[in-house]
Amino acid sequence: MSDPALDALRARMHELKDLGGILGLLTWDQETYLPSKAGPARAAQLATLQGLYHQRLVAPEVGDWLERAERGELDADTRAMLKVFRRERDHAVGVPESLVRALAEAQSTGLETWRQARSERRFDRFAPALTRLLELRREQADAIGHGGERYDALLDHFEPEMTTARLLPVLERLRSALVPLVDALDGAMTGPELFDGRPFDPEQQWRFTLQLLELLGFDLNAGRQDRSIHPFTGGTHPTDVRLTTRIDPRNPSPAVFGTLHEFGHGLYEQGFSPEHHRTSLAASPSMGLHESQSRLWENLVGRSLPFWGFLYPRLRAAFPEALAAVELEDFHRVINRVRRSPIRVEADEVTYNLHIVLRTSIEVRLLRDDLAVGDLPEAWNTEMERTVGLRPRDDVEGVLQDIHWAHGEFGYFPTYALGNLYSASLMLAAEGALPSLWDEVARGEVGSLRAWLHEHVHRHGARLSAEERVQAVTGHGLTDVDFLAYLRAKYSALSGKPLPSPPAPGTPRAQMP
């Protein structure tokens, strides 16, 4: 039964997974505990290890093993594993190692100058590093290959099988549907100003987020939580999943909703089948599907009234002074209030995708060379006015707000919108399968939902593509129907207002493959 090519391939895959995990530790550490003077040393370490990873991935023998193994009689999992591995290798094989190392260094420089530019509130400090990153990403896209749309090659890295041509109309439909919703809801939901200076003890917030993780069922023996300025989920292995959170001493929202968000990512990572560990299958098939898990817990569960019916007394007990006079319904309204804001990570569920529409359209233009880096702040501000309806006061509130471009990630942003769409479809399926889901949530019990997600999404890893997985669970692929229906139902109830219909009838789900 044992095929030597397949065995060799598996051994290399284990090695690469180990190296990938180590890269995960290096970046986690960079964002949490690295001493300030060690930036250049860490950049060199990352470049070295990324270079070695690349070498071991594209080595000619790996191509031979793949071809030989693919000719064998394979079970479905092995075939899926080879498919995922081949995709990664095919993407890398045309890219010279020198470009890999140059990118790693440009990413470190990008992060550093971005931080500098933010502290000086001056985009021009960051512009040269961004120009360099774009140059290298264009070069990389051309090396990977594409059919005339460079953005496709980068997008495919985060969302395999998605294309710019398919994505942009999805986002345009979201824009058309959401702009009137924001117009109707902005300012319509009253409530107290909760986070206007009342102190929320940071240590108490920290303990609360850890209790929240335990309540939700994150395995803290197979993961941990630390603090970082920009929260993320990382780690080295499904038994070592690392969440970070940010604590604002005047506002518990970043910590609480950040923890809920990263918990969704982390639960997914912990849930890959042990038999897939150290292979290409122990991964999400796309960032969109990954984001669906974070958004499901952050928003669909984490901003729901039943969930807070259970959690709010506990939050109030943790912060009795700040919350004594605030009732559950007021609190629930405040954490869902629709309000135009220039900042993506502070956006409500209705506005959020508009921030993604904006970023994606700009990314595509940058990659097409339709937009020069020097013109970027003005393009951002104009587009922000058109889409969200306000102008940022400066570049820190504008084009400098996100870490992604500083780290050279282009093609990542749209996966947030795809995640929102997938999250609503998956939740609808879960509600159908679990009739007492919301009663349980109202008692603080999320075990059934967790088990359902594990059974239908997490344990499968990368066996199917994101859309195939969603199709297998819900009976249909990518659609905005479920997400828009969710928003309309939730916000009609919250605002007590009739809401405008989408400008055009929603494409039926079956037609949006």
Place this chain on the structure above:
Amino acid sequence: MSDPALDALRARMHELKDLGGILGLLTWDQETYLPSKAGPARAAQLATLQGLYHQRLVAPEVGDWLERAERGELDADTRAMLKVFRRERDHAVGVPESLVRALAEAQSTGLETWRQARSERRFDRFAPALTRLLELRREQADAIGHGGERYDALLDHFEPEMTTARLLPVLERLRSALVPLVDALDGAMTGPELFDGRPFDPEQQWRFTLQLLELLGFDLNAGRQDRSIHPFTGGTHPTDVRLTTRIDPRNPSPAVFGTLHEFGHGLYEQGFSPEHHRTSLAASPSMGLHESQSRLWENLVGRSLPFWGFLYPRLRAAFPEALAAVELEDFHRVINRVRRSPIRVEADEVTYNLHIVLRTSIEVRLLRDDLAVGDLPEAWNTEMERTVGLRPRDDVEGVLQDIHWAHGEFGYFPTYALGNLYSASLMLAAEGALPSLWDEVARGEVGSLRAWLHEHVHRHGARLSAEERVQAVTGHGLTDVDFLAYLRAKYSALSGKPLPSPPAPGTPRAQMP
């Protein structure tokens, strides 16, 4: 001027230093923050990266570059760099990668079963893992090559140019000199029982150690301190030096003296010349010289009366309840009290080296196959009685107490004794060069001593061997004269007793090369 072989060698050396730094992060993390279930995943990551490190070190092209580069006209630093690098490669080149990976795995298993054995207080649980580690180390020693004494090949890894034949008489002399000193001093120094249950708030201890690091001049922007069960100094680069400390809520000694000890290591690591970074020269030439730095700060400075004259009021202010009734002189006597104890890390300066004598003689016998693993606990206990003068109550107090063998390190222990000897010689030279040293220490100022150590030891890295470096600074090589003189002077004063002379006249320094 540029020699292509030398350039290629430098690039490979940079790569290897980066990988070595990354290995440092993996082990630091393993001892500080790794989730409990991630042990096997981390073991695999370590084995993979150690295997790759080995491959890149022993690759045939590296041998060619070395030979070609060595034929060039080289400045002294480059020649020293090549020498150090060749030593590392020559050690590795005979060792097959399979053995490297097997060792990495056996080390992880060793640590795990050692922890298990300690919690069950049963040596036999650990015996199979130790047997396996010894087997592999014997195999490794034979692969490296030696002149009939396997221990030499392992010792050379930690203390280049030291041999068993030279080491054992040094240790025997120490035994003869120290046993009568312990006999004379054990129980002779009275004082209050300070650490008999009074609480010392852990958070307060933590803050105190951080203030201590700042006072001493550890650069916390180029390093950090964390907690771990077994304190150590690690990190990834001279700009990223990581100390750990252990906090006992009933006794501030482990935290305070542990911090002083690791500070000595850490200051050394931070002090390598920037032009040597990412080369073989950014390293200590031996663990003995490294330990000289930790022991110098922990003991020669850190247990001195002038130092505590400055620090004690601050410690007392941090723990007013526990220390209100304790005067400086009593405190100073207690932290220097000579008392037979079965535990090395709790030993006073007089007894300490006897623990090393014991371990080294056992290691040599194990490597010579003169002692079976099954007979080890009894051999330990018998030797403990003969050398230190007491029998451990069980194996946790005995043979299971140290982490070194669990991690497969044989040949490390004697470097502690060498470090003690070197520390006294170096301190004597510093006192000669800095007449106001102790006045400054008494004011909490250690800048001159730090600068002197930097100038004469730290910045040189591995340019010279340990003994050559000590020779360059003090005018002589390894000797016990300075150390024994230091002990006798200190303990005559502390105990108010005349102390027995060494059994034989001390070999004059010049004769102990």
